[in-house]
Amino acid sequence: MSNKLVLVLNCGSSSLKFAIIDALTGDDQISGLAECFGLEDSRIKWKVDGKKQEASLGAFTAHREAVEYIVNKILGDHPQIAEQIHAIGHRIVHGGEKFTQSVIIDESVVQGIEDCAALAPLHNPAHLIGIRASQASFPELPQVAVFDTAFHQTMPEKAFIYALPYKLYRENAIRRYGMHGTSHLFVSREAAKAIGKDIADTNIICAHLGNGASVTAIKGGKSVDTSMGMTPLEGLVMGTRCGDIDPSIIHHLVSRLGYTLDEVNNLMNKQSGLLGISELTNDCRGIEEGYENGHKGATLALEIFCYRLAKYIASYTVPLGKLDALVFTGGIGENSDLIRAKVLNLLEIFNFEVDDERNKAARFGKQGQITTDNGPIALVIPTNEEWVIAEDAMSLLSK
Template sequence: MKILVLNCGSSSVKYKLFNMDGQDVLAQGGVEKLGMPGSFLKFTLPDGEKVVLEKDLPEHTVAIEFILSILIDEKYGCIQSYNEIDAVGHRVVHGAEEFNSSVEITPEVIGKMVECIDLAPLHNPPNLKGIRAISSLLPEIRQVGVFDTAFHQTMPPYAYMYGLPYSYYKKYGIRRYGFHGTSHRYVSRRACDILGVRYEDQKIITAHIGNGGSITAIKDGKSVDTSMGLTPVEGLLMGTRCGDIDAGALAYLMDREGLDAKGVSDLINKRSGVWGLSGISSDMRDIEAAVADGDKRATMALDVYNYRIRKYIGAYAAALGGCDILVFTGGVGENQWRTRQVVCENMEYMGMKIDVAKNDGMRGEEMVISTPDSKVTVMVVPTDEEYMIASDTLEILTKK
């Protein structure tokens, strides 16, 4: 079975085409600058060569139609016709309490996804555009939605409720939902596969850290707490998002700076985080370079970034009553070995011991980076959300 996976953002469309019989990636790439001047499609050929094709791509249907045309292109394609695509799996950011697992797309499901738009106004609309584009271009093909929030629907109420009037939860669904669920689910399962241990018997902390970041506590195969909340702002310090902040500070700034709701949203989502603290960049590679040059603000930003990660790991070890496995993933988790070292080196009280030599310089590989006598197995597992989406799609469609 060949499954196409789409991840539609506001200005991008990422894709992967899988042959699930051999779990092979047949094609991968993405459209960038969608709806803007200079839009282009970038993809990787089987031999590793990267190709960039510039084209005016004003909206999602045109972009997806272009991607599909490349899949059957005589020069760049990997399939003979669209009939070879058996299904399409979509990443959907917010499923609220409506979806606790991946589902086949139906008109009823689309209606419920529309109801969730208020909770993810930047993410769900482009996700829906991708679904509607496929419905228009390939009307007979079956589609599956895989929700970032679904994995965290096992959190107990004491972990997801805010200390606000209960009426706001009933009226508006104000609670913690969490995100990156597909990634947390994949790397936690993959870690157990690598170690040869039973997933349902482990206490696992997964750290998906990068420009966006979240940490999840997983007990007996279920998410019991996660650092992101109603929106992806809560929790860790991120590239441009502030993470945890006193709500009173925002009320104070609204008064002093004359900010409205849109202004506050822009502040906490786009002008804060590592970029806001350092004044240099939201990219951790730039921050590490500035730290090496002795920049004090960059050093402070990196210290805050690392401290938040360590603090959440410690908190979730307490929530779980211990930790068997700690998994690093995401752009920073997989590649920034110094951050892994700094986060772990003060965790000896948990019996955690990192193998400094093994961790030093290690990027993008599946590897155990703790010492043999460490009570916590510390690992790096590159995430593969697209494969998880394809796997869910296969599972759902082969049940019927």
């Protein structure tokens, strides 16, 4: 059978991740990242057959130029790959309540994504630019939207309604939506396979720890609670995002300390989290290095990150009742044996017993159990959001 390749685009506010991926096997033929949009040194990096390449995109360029570069230069150099692309799959962070599953993009879908932009102002406008650019570059190919929020649409009202006047939900769609759904879905399915259980009978807590981070309680394959909220700001401590804080701090910053609302938004999204606490870096590798060298800020940031995460994990035993596996994924979850061990030790009440050898072995893309066989199971499962997007695109198009 000929390969069914899908070009997957994940447009962020200042970057674009892409992959050309086989929907059947999940293997990527080409993958890369265009970054520093709008700055003097916008650039693109990619990998073909394990070989890394890099180029400048030109000063002050952004999504459109990046898509054009992918089409004209990268695919131009690899026509045998280009001609096997059947569809474009777009990661869309916010689909509100309108999109409960992936859809083929038409003008009404574009309008729907635009309608959700107020709920994800950093993400959805960038996705729309990516959709328009790839429609222009690939007019003959179908485009599919895959939503981060869709997986969490199974949450019950008690998990998604804020304790605000109900009218704000009814009239303004203000509620918790949750993100990283594509990752939580993939990882929970793989975890069920790894422990030899049917996903329908499985209770899993999944911690996706990347630049953004969220934890989800998954019962019978369905999301029943998750830590991100109306936007990706709620919940855990993240690279540059604060996660949960007392909402009155916003009023205090504006009325007493003279911040504008835009400055507060920027502060909480881009200057907080690991970066804000450590006063060193948002990158977990740098935080770990600081911690090893006795850097006070990095040590505190690491401690708060693990403490908040452990508290969330413990609280998700409430909707689940019982736990078959705790799963770590995302750049931090897949690589930081230090953070995993710290979190499992904080969860002592559940009797997790870290197996140091297994914990060290499950890094850099390797899946595995990281606890001993004497207690509850914690696993590392590398995520693959791009594969889910490619699979969804091909299965929608074959209907």
